[in-house]
Amino acid sequence: MAEDKRQLFRSLSFLSSVGINLVAATFIGLAMGYYLDQWLETDPWFTLIFLLLGIVSGFRNIYILTAREVRRQARAEQDDSGDEADREG
Numbered sequence: 001m002a003e004d005k006r007q008l009f010r011s012l013s014f015l016s017s018v019g020i021n022l023v024a025a026t027f028i029g030l031a032m033g034y035y036l037d038q039w040l041e042t043d044p045w046f047t048l049i050f051l052l053l054g055i056v057s058g059f060r061n062i063y064i065l066t067a068r069e070v071r072r073q074a075r076a077e078q079d080d081s082g083d084e085a086d087r088e089g
Contacts, residue, residue: 014069021065022058029054 033050037043 014065018062018065021061025058025061026051026054029057 029050029052030047032054033047036046036050040046
């Protein structure tokens with residue numbers, strides 16, 4: 001039971017970090033583009049370019065975090081199966 005709760009909280013923290021990463025990267029790109037446009041008077045080009053870069057970087061972060069989580073879960077399952085074999089043998 002305690003392990004189930006621990007896994008639930010781990011999953012919730014992973015999902016919240018994914019959402020925060022996507023939103024933060026998008027807003028950072030948008031803000032950088034907006035301020036560059038204001039400074040260089042090039043409305044709306046830098047805003048659009050940096051918004052797209054922020055979105056792409058947010059999805060890249062999601063890909064990296066997800067790949068890391070999948071590897072961690074695969075290692076945990078492999079360790080669990082190894083522990084069960086030791087108990088049986």
